[in-house]
Amino acid sequence: METISLQAQLRERGTKGSVRALRNQGMLPAVLYGKEVGNVLLSVPTKSLEQVITNHSIGSTLINLDVADGEKGGSYLVMCREIQRDPVRRELLHADFYQVDLTEEIETEIPVVLVGEAPGVKQGGILQNMLRTVIVSSLPTQIPERLEADISKLEIGDQLTVGDLEPPAGVRIVSSRESVIALVIPPAIEEEEGEEAAEEAEGVEAGTAPEQGEE
Template sequence: MTTVALAAQSRTETGKGVARSLRRQALIPAVFYGPEVDPIPLILQSRELEKLITTGAGENILIDLNIEDGKSTQSHRAMIKEIQVDPVKQNILHVDLYAISMDKKISVEVPITLTGTAIGVSDEGGILQQVSRTLEVSCLPDRIPEAFELEVTALAIGDSLHVSDLEIPEGVDILAEDELTVASVVPPAKVEEIEPEVLEEEEEGEEVEEGEEVAETKEEGDQE
């Protein structure tokens, strides 16, 4: 499990105006809290935070959080609980850091990665569907897997892989049913085409009807 050090500075001022001011200075407002920790408003360096979350371990990173208050430095073990991102600019707006204990199990979402090319796709023209992209697990913080890998090469059309097909590391409890589908290969969608013969028959029928109308008009004229 990846462990990364992160420096933070405590702050006393809070609110939207303060948060906007911090972001203009390339700083990120954050908060640190937990079961036995009172919430502490923080300031993070934007560059350091971005470096941390691009380590390849996603959000399941163990953080050695060092909080400075101007007088002393407090060290805590933490994980990222939530990252708020601007939907347009995609820049980080706020971060929640959660206090953890290394001897207590926690529940986290672990990503599932599919590897290989299914024969149902390459040879049979099917479509690979990943039904479950993450899996909730319970374990000690230092046992959190970075990801679950699932080989799909042998999947033909109609085949599926389930949670029971995953290799689960020792000490990790899966909080999902074994029968939960992770990935499957389905047939391609059928596109219905109108047969040319049907079109020709319809056109001939229309011509006959038009001829009948002409004949009827002629008969009416003769009667007059």
């Protein structure tokens, strides 16, 4: 499992204005929590965290969080558990970091990646990716970066569920086994709808056209 480093600073609880000023300085308000550390208010460089999010799967990446100064200063092994963004501008607003214990299992969300080529698609079917992440439980050092879902046997009408995934040793999938990851639907559904629409249109045109002999 990959481990990266991220710098952080202690901060005091402030008003909305002070939090806004913090963001304007290129720092992101964050919180670190865990059984040993309790609850600590932090700030981290926004650009640094954005790079972590862009280049790594935060659900499967351990972070050495180096906190400068103060009683709670020091290095903490953490995972980023939640990211908040502005719904319109998509700018980072807040981050939650969870202190992990390497001897205790944790639950986290990791991506599911489709691999292979479905025979049903070659036959004209349409592949639909219904589920892109699953929740797994394992020791922090055993969390996989992703799980692969093999679609190479999917014919038209077939589906792949969470129960079909094969997690590595030491990893347990928490998400429902019945949840559908991908399926191949027949193209006839769209074709029939198109044909019905065309027939209705022709019927309307035929109904509005004047009969022969009318003036």
